[in-house]
Amino acid sequence: MSAPETCDDRGVAGTNGKQKTxxxxxLSLGVIVLVAGVIYLFIPHDDSAPDLKRVDYRVELLTARRxxxxxxxxxxxxxxxxxxxxxxxxxxxxxxxxxxFHDPEGEYVAVEQSTQRRPVFxxxxxxxxxxxxxxxxxxxxxxxxxxxxxxxxLVLEGTKGSTTVVTGTASFAQLTKMADALKTE
Numbered sequence: 001m002s003a004p005e006t007c008d009d010r011g012v013a014g015t016n017g018k019q020k021t022x023x024x025x026x027l028s029l030g031v032i033v034l035v036a037g038v039i040y041l042f043i044p045h046d047d048s049a050p051d052l053k054r055v056d057y058r059v060e061l062l063t064a065r066r067x068x069x070x071x072x073x074x075x076x077x078x079x080x081x082x083x084x085x086x087x088x089x090x091x092x093x094x095x096x097x098x099x100x101f102h103d104p105e106g107e108y109v110a111v112e113q114s115t116q117r118r119p120v121f122x123x124x125x126x127x128x129x130x131x132x133x134x135x136x137x138x139x140x141x142x143x144x145x146x147x148x149x150x151x152x153x154l155v156l157e158g159t160k161g162s163t164t165v166v167t168g169t170a171s172f173a174q175l176t177k178m179a180d181a182l183k184t185e
Contacts, residue, residue, distance in 0.1 A: 064089035069162070074183065075111070094116045111182065129153050142158060
């Protein structure tokens, strides 16, 4: 009888196993991507901006008018399409009044007043906007225009002891509407 022959299968078995493993991983990845795509398509998602909550600023306005060392301004007679979204009065270092709105076009408009040094306050309230040298009369008062990369603004002239700024992302037409609506009592 002849001696049994030995067979060397090491190279064949190893290659076949590696090919199956790689193919299985690619198939699994494909299934996962497909399932994720189906989930994304059928699960509702809203990419629109969230609806901002309207705030009632009457109590804060009364408090600020009692506490502030200057006549605190707030709009009167604006349509309901102007939505008040933020309000605060701070009297710690200096009196500061803030009243923020979203206008009918969805842009931001804020009324800012403070006893802080005028140049510092205007720079902060307008986020670095620069004076244009242009002025306009609104309701008998002179306002100076400021233009900036983020905010434009109108700054009230001729006030002593405080500074009033109407600022935001809205157009000058909308800023003017807000400035025109401002009353101190």
